[in-house]
Amino acid sequence: MATLSDQPNHYGLVTRTLHWGMAALFAAQFTSAAAHWALPRENALREALWGYHGNLGATLFLLVLLRGVWGLMNIQRRPRNSGTIGQAAVAGHVVLYALMVIVPAVRLLAAAGSTRGFSYFGIPVFPARETAIAWTQVAVEWHGEMGWILGLVIVGHIAMAIVWHQLVKRDDVLTRMT
Numbered sequence: 001m002a003t004l005s006d007q008p009n010h011y012g013l014v015t016r017t018l019h020w021g022m023a024a025l026f027a028a029q030f031t032s033a034a035a036h037w038a039l040p041r042e043n044a045l046r047e048a049l050w051g052y053h054g055n056l057g058a059t060l061f062l063l064v065l066l067r068g069v070w071g072l073m074n075i076q077r078r079p080r081n082s083g084t085i086g087q088a089a090v091a092g093h094v095v096l097y098a099l100m101v102i103v104p105a106v107r108l109l110a111a112a113g114s115t116r117g118f119s120y121f122g123i124p125v126f127p128a129r130e131t132a133i134a135w136t137q138v139a140v141e142w143h144g145e146m147g148w149i150l151g152l153v154i155v156g157h158i159a160m161a162i163v164w165h166q167l168v169k170r171d172d173v174l175t176r177m178t
């Protein structure tokens with residue numbers, strides 16, 4: 001059990017699997033978003049990449065809820081961050097969690113209130129409505145923008161881990177997640 005749970009000097013197997021597994025899935029999710037933004041509608045690569053955006057986004061939503069619950073269960077045992085930079089790191093992680101929940105949640109909410117509905121890997125979750133619920137469609141205006149903000153925060157997070165901790169400070173912050 002010890003290696004599954006987090007320890008004060010190292011994240012456990014569950015946290016590490018969720019962290020790196022979700023990092024790979026986020027890379028795929030942003031690839032589909034970038035293709036959607038950059039390529040013309042009729043482009044075959046854009047269509048292929050866009051085909052998984054909703055299913056993968058909903059999967060990431062479920063995974064972040066699981067990860068949040070596991071993180072809270074382990075909060076007393078997790079590696080601690082001290083000092084001002086440490087406090088900033090904690091704040092950065094809270095922002096990451098907030099956006100990882102809000103970005104897919106607003107899109108799923110919009111799908112629930114829309115005339116198209118939503119199916120998860122072919123299983124109907126939200127049936128298509130005859131008329132859309134107007135207020136559910138408002139938040140969706142922000143889905144793409146908030147998604148890109150999440151992408152920027154992730155870039156900052158990776159830069160802090162690799163450039164600041166690994167190359168400048170040369171501390172154990174990266175190795176405790178590997």
Ligand code: HEM
Nearest residue numbers: 033036037054057058060103104107108111143144147148
């Ligand atoms: C963490 C999960 C998600 C991330 C990071 C994400 C990211 C993004 C980004 C960055 C865009 C903008 C693309 C552009 O500028 O063309 C976008 C658009 C879109 N996403 Fe997601 N998405 C996620 C989950 C979802 C889910 C769960 C759904 C469907 C239920 C969805 C449906 C859409 C749709 C239909 C668009 C195009 C229209 C719009 O901007 O609202 N996404 N997404």
Ligand code: HEM
Nearest residue numbers: 019023026071079081089093096097154158161173174177
């Ligand atoms: C190359 C990519 C990445 C690297 C090198 C990296 C590195 C790290 C490191 C070293 C930590 C531990 C920090 C500490 O203990 O203070 C960490 C934690 C964390 N990372 Fe990343 N990360 C990467 C990608 C991502 C992505 C894509 C996300 C989310 C979208 C993410 C979200 C988080 C969160 C929320 C934490 C806090 C611990 C947790 O609850 O999992 N990381 N990361």
